[in-house]
Amino acid sequence: MGFGCLLLGDTEEAFACFSRVRVANPDLPRAYVGAAVSLALSGDVPAARPVAADRLEPSRFRPRDPPGC
Known part of the structure; x- marks a missing residue:
């Protein structure tokens, strides 16, 4: 969704989307x-x-090494 906002020119909403993703999956x-x-x-x-x-x-x-290696 963040890249879609960038394509539409809404940089504030894009930054908000990417910020939420950074918190959810650092x-x-x-x-x-x-x-x-x-x-x-x-x-x-x-x-x-x-x-x-x-x-x-x-x-x-x-x-990363796979588990068990």
Whole structure:
């Protein structure tokens, strides 16, 4: 829904959607990217940078070993 709001130009609603997703599933990288894009498109680039960097560090998304290995 957040990306749909972005396509419609409603950056405030898009940021709200992505913020809810970040709370519900903090391991979903696209929620952070969407929130950062929403902020950047609304003109708040300084606020977008830490949102994107918050969880997008490469070490955070290493493949996990399957259970039992």
